Amino acid sequence: MSDFSYLLNTLCIYFQSSDEDYCISNNTSKTSNSSKSSNDSNNRNEHNNNNSNTPNRNFSSLTPNVSSNLSEFNEQSNIENNNFGIYTVTGVIRKGNKKKDFCIFCETYVLNFARHVTRNHSNEIDVQKILVHPAKSPTRKRLLDTLRNKGNYLNSNVVCKPVQKPRVLSQTHVLPCTNCLGFFSAKLLWRHRKKCCGSDKNHQAAAQNLLLFDIRVDPDLKQSVFPKMRADEISMVAKKDSLICAFGARYIKIHREKHFINVTSRKMRELARLLIELRKIDNSIASLFDALKPKYFDSIIAATKIVAKYDTEKNKYDSPTYALNMGTTLKQCADLAIIMALKRKNVSQTVSAADTEAELKTFIQIVQAQWHFEISSQAASDLNLNKWNKVTIVPLASGKEIVYCRVLILNRRRPGELQRLPLHIYETCTNGEKNNYEEFSDIVTPSEKILLKKFKRVVIRGKRGRGVPVLFSDDIQDHIKVLLHHRPIFLSKKNIYLFGNPGTIEPICGYKILNKYAHSCGAKNPKAISSTKLRKHLATLTQIFSMTDSDLEQLATFMGHSIGVHRGNYRLLNDVYQTAKISKLLLLMETGGTVDFKGKTLNEININMEEDLMEKNDVDDETSDIEEPIHPIPLPPTNTETNNSEVESNKKSKSIKIPWTEEQKKIVRLYFAQHIKKRKPPKRLECEALKEKNTEILNNKDWLKIKVFIQNEYNKKSKK
Incomplete structure (x- = not known):
């Protein structure tokens, strides 16, 4: 059975439908080959094969006829397959420049597909099903389109032909329909799906996975993770890279819960983003396996900074979590690459498994030694800084x-x-x-x-x-x-x-x-x-x-x-704790009342803040009545600590309001004129110095009352 026959069998198994007629057995393969050899002369005249022009791509899985005809096809085609496996169409397709279709029977490119299969493959069962219908009938046209699409789909790993010709100069991504296998614009695929088999939600993801029918990956990964991945360039790179798929397969095996499917998809896409940037930096890197070498470590550092959105001017990562996690992920990928090298997977025949293993172990040592200094240190600092300055909202x-x-x-x-x-x-x-x-x-x-x-x-x-x-x-x-x-x-x-x-x-x-x-x-x-x-x-x-x-x-x-x-x-926030709790200690030290709270906890200390700045605006400008100074009052201690006399001594005394006289106001305003002008509260030593000069006049005012009076003065002027 030829390699192309294997692709046909794979297609039939994928759909599990009546398409089994397309599965070529050994006998059918011989019949098809004999039919192909009898019509070789007609095919040569029809297609003008040029065997001297060999394409740059690897077509070992196709027959010699396909390889010889592909050069001519590519010369007239504006459709190309990029490195990431996403097919794009560029340029203007003119009316007379018709593209060729791929025949699944003789494995050649033909210009008129309907005429070709009618003349050359009328003995095939699928062609006979078409010929029983009248010419130009809708059923015959539909069956011809189905057969044409299957041939183009099986050859999609070489070149892709969309069903409709794009007429715009910009690139248009094309994806296959999972029902009819025709290629359509990715953005307009939903419109075709609605007519073809009804609308569905994940049509792009299913179409992208259909392109990977010939890629052998872990079945669990392909069935559970691939359908959940977004159908874009990043996902295609992740799905086509063997090491990324092996990493995802191992991760999903040890995390069996269903919600880890999305986590696996995210980690695979993170590696794919890194690989895309690595390819831009160094085009010699084809896969993640090739990138895990000591000589590419600097390129990996540069690519990680790009993906993590490192700002060189601010010296800051916009995505510090990605930068932190990537170091561990790369070491895990390197360990997995060593296992693949020992199993002779992804290893060139000219390079021994021992040399590859030594390179990978050296790469792991470099990551362990340098990743902290190159990436992790700054990323961890940025992450902590974001947490410190994050506004936390408590639910009401x-x-x-x-x-x-x-x-x-x-x-x-x-x-x-x-x-x-x-x-x-x-x-x-x-x-x-x-x-x-x-x-x-x-x-x-x-x-x-x-x-x-x-x-x-x-x-x-x-x-x-x-x-x-x-x-x-x-x-x-x-x-x-x-x-x-x-x-x-x-x-x-x-x-x-x-x-x-x-x-x-x-x-x-x-x-x-x-x-x-x-x-x-x-x-x-x-x-x-x-x-x-x-x-x-x-x-x-x-x-x-x-x-x-x-x-x-x-x-x-x-x-x-x-x-x-x-x-x-999960405890009380640092800003709340430090402002509400620790500030009480600072105020006690400032007022000299720490002796009264000996043996008390922070929760047992209660400070009377009636004369604080929060209530300074409530004082009348002319008859400002200031309460007598009330020192910090501790909570009543327990019976095991004090007796009844001590409890009575801690009871709050009644405050006595003593109004300011005009003489007192005049002296204080004159002495602190500059403070009022600059809106600056006086310090304790300055208030005590004023009181020493005017002891008899200010004998009933302490330094705290003088300070509050000055604050009220300049606050009163600001209101005016």
Whole structure:
């Protein structure tokens, strides 16, 4: 069986339809060859074969007739296949410049396909099916187009011919129709599909995958990941590169969950972007396997900076995460390339596997030694800087009340974890009242016992394989019962998920639904209602309570991460903590009141800020009544620390307002005239110096009252 016959058999297996007539067996192949030899003279006269002109491409899989006729075809054709496997049409196709079609029987290019198969291949079964219909009938025309398209499709790895002639000078990407195998413009393929077999969503992805029928890759990768990839140049490069496909196949094998299909697609496209830039930098690089050499390390660094959008003027990465991840990905690809080299895959016959292995190991050592200095250090710095300056929005209680995902909000779960909850796991779990909690009866309060009966606890798979609980309240359980009662009407039995997507065997997309209802529920800030922000909201508000380390550990376990991650990423923000908590220490040191709070925690320290700048505008300009200085007042200590007399000493005394006299105002305004003009508050030493000069007049005013008076003066003038 010839190589071309193998392609025909591959096509028949792909469609699994009545096209088995096109599968050429050994006997049919002999018959076809004999028919071809008997008509060689006619073919020579018809096509003017030129055997001396050999094409630049590799056509070892085709017969000599195809190779000899291809040169003539390319001379008249404006259609070319670029390095990435995406077919493009350039230039103007004139009316008299008709393109030739590929005949699947004699494996030659013909100018008039209908006349050729009628005269030379009338004994073929498929041609006989055409000849039984009247000439120029729609059925005969349709069958001829089908046979013509199949021949052109099987030869698409050599040259591509679109069904309709493009008449524009700009490049037009063409893709095959999965139904009739005709090539059409990628942008207008939907229009043909609507007439050919009905409209569908992923027609471009399916058409691009049809071009890869002769590429041997992992079946799971081809069936699960390829249809999810976007049909563009980047995806085509990823699909045609053997090392990128091997990387994707190995990644999907160790990540069996369905949501990792999109992750695999993203990682393969990241490598494809890098390979495209490498080809632009050095055209000698044909594949990712060729690029993993020590001499191309500088080119890889340059390509990574381009893809990660490195700004040389600002010395900053716009996509620092890509730059950080690429170092690990390249090392994994190099390890996989070593295995391929030992298996003699993608290795030239002139280069030994040992030499290739040594080069790859050297490349890994260079990446381990230099990637941190060339890429990772700056990228990590940019990533941290973006996190520090990122404005974090905490969800409002009024927005959460109308969100439909009550389970997600109650448990602060990740959307992917909850959406993949299997139905049988939910049904097998029971409520807390049916479990034996007798041994905990002494430590559980009555209200907590009620909660044990109210909530149903289901443990699901969380991040990194951790078991994380999900709590279902009574009313939510009642709602789920209604859903399960009507479930057979909308969901297939093959759908195993509690929150299944109707019409499919997949779960719902949790984050899209949460985003949809966050915008439609009337929330004040829809962007604040996301899984990540809700989880941080829970961890942040828990700092209000004095939780022990054991309580924090239980909370971290419930949220599905370690206590270190909880403290590092989910606690109160640094700007809030430093401004609200640490500033109290600074004010105490400034006022000299640190002795009164000996042995207290930051939460137990309370400072009276009635005379702060927040209320300075409320003071009357003429009869500004300033309260007596009130020193920081600590919270009442516990009984174990102090006695009743100490508690009484900490009680807040009544403030006595002493108005300013005109003489006092005149002296202070004159002394701090420049401060009022420059809108600069006086310092403590300056106020005390004024008081020493006018002790008798300012005997009832301390330095803080003088400072606030000056601030009120220049604020009053600014309002005017």
